[in-house]
Amino acid sequence: MYPQNSQGKASKGAIQLKKSNGRLQLVFSHPIITETGEIRTKRFYVSTGYDDTPLGRQRASVLADTIQRDIDYGEFDASLAKYKPAASLTTVTSITPSASPKHDLGELWEKYTEFKKPQVSQSTYAVDYRKYRNHIANLPTRNLEDAIAIRDYLVANLTPNAAKRTLTNIHACCDWALKSKLIESNPFQGMAQEIQIPKSESEENDINPFTKEERDVIIAAFEESKLYSYYAPLVKILFFTGCRPSEAIALQWKHIGEKFITFEQAITISSKGLALKNGLKTQSQRRFPINNQVKEILNSIKPENFAPEDLIFKSKKGGFIDFGDFLYHAWKGYKNRHSRQIDGIVTQLVKQGLISEYRKPYQCRHTFITLCLEADIDAKDVGKWVGNSPEIIYKHYAGNKRDLQVPDL
Known part of the structure; x- marks a missing residue:
């Protein structure tokens, strides 16, 4: 139902299965609206957590049906958190005992969002904060001493708008942590402002009217x-x-x-x-x-x-x-x-x-x-x-x- 092509890559427009590190992964493309309102097609990768067995493929197929249903009804969760196995979510949000709370960005973000939860709408907490949490979880390092490496990773792997917005929220988190005496300084000060948003081809100038x-x-x-x-x-x-x-x-x-x-x-x-x-x-x-x-x-x-x-x-x-x-x-x-x-x-x-x-x-x-x-x-x-x-x-x-x-x- 969700075949692989000979190269093992998913074809555009279809939800397909591929193997990644011995586990099944769903791969597909879907349009998203960026922070500036621009519509772009993004490639999504969902790790199912299932082994490549008949039972695993059956379970992955059920997950693919769920995602396709959400796409068809306009309810797709672009953060992918809705489609990740519970074990994956636990890994993302768990606190590593050996990490220092003063230096681990993931832990600070969890504390910050808990503080903000009563002050923001349910959708902001469930969707936007979760999106930034996932960006943080995907970082190669969450040590605040590696702030420059974190910035460079976000700029290299996200659109300029997404990187700027993510750094803006990380900066706000660290500002809160500084005022709460959890950290001694905010290493992300001014980083978001340094990101320049390129001027894409404007639809204002792409003039090709209908008759x-x-x-x-x-x-x-x-x-x-x-x-x-x-x-x-x-x-x-x-x-x-x-x-x-x-x-x-x-x-x-x-x-x-x-x-x-x-x-x-x-x-x-x-x-x-x-x-x-x-x-x-x-x-x-x-x-x-x-x-x-x-x-x-x-x-x-x-x-x-x-x-x-x-x-x-x-x-x-x-x-x-x-x-x-x-x-x-x-x-x-x-x-x-x-x-x-x-x-x-x-x-x-x-x-x-x-x-x-x-x-x-x-x-x-x-x-x-x-x-x-x-x-x-x-x-x-x-x-x-x-x-x-x-x-x-x-x-x-x-x-x-x-x-x-x-x-x-």
Whole structure:
């Protein structure tokens, strides 16, 4: 059911078994959302603790089914703690009697998180603190005297964002230990600030808009979908306001006025998981005029009874929409545990020849801006609506006007 290939490596998109040090290991890839909200595909390795025997393979297969079920239902635990055998967890969290409490980072982290437990949300304690605990458990050394080696290991084995956030939390832990007189100094002082986050290729500059006809085909397909029709209003707002996905997901009913939508916050990844962040990427807030098109979309989903703080676009469970789930299920698609491709709506439309090529959801924003320019709306007005300067509009979008022609002089 979960075969190995001839090289002993798992193929992308499937949960497969391989042997590691005589024990069975599950290997698979899955998209995750980084601390900056960027979506990346990460390779996961789960040590089952089972020997390579028929019984061990049967038990490992059951674990693989559990992981695949969580992936399919959007409940996957990226920390992997949920899927590790009890013995493995005990090894991670146990305190070595011979280690000095003043110098062992693992022990300090356990004491620190116990102190913080009553002060943070249950999800922060169960998910985020466990994630950092696992990073610490994987360190080649947990001796505070090896702080530089710890920093170098994190930088070499994690993304810059993950390494920076992990060091930030380790620094906070050691600050607490210093104030609690468990250690004499904090060797991680200033280390997180030294990590530079590289500027990746920005989706703002990757401009490849849909045509108006392609836009309408995508909207219609979402509206008619049995699985993903609840995403249709979100897709419409992305296409008809040009807002960023993180801004749309953060909208609450208090932001909707008679004539304007006020964009003033976005969804971000915090130490407590998904959270609302005040302010936008390039400004504190902006107002978008509500035309009849946008008004109709909002009125169609406006509940009879709602609180101003209620989210406009919610997940099926009522919380924040998981943009990774939207992208890798509804929009693009994914591979199931049998390596079968399950196409999302936009991928299906490409294969049907109704869309020229696959594009990411961020192109909804670029489509809005481009269509506005094609309708001869002044760049400064478009920029005001979407939160870009006229210079950016001219530089990145004016050249993409499909009907732009050199006039007769």
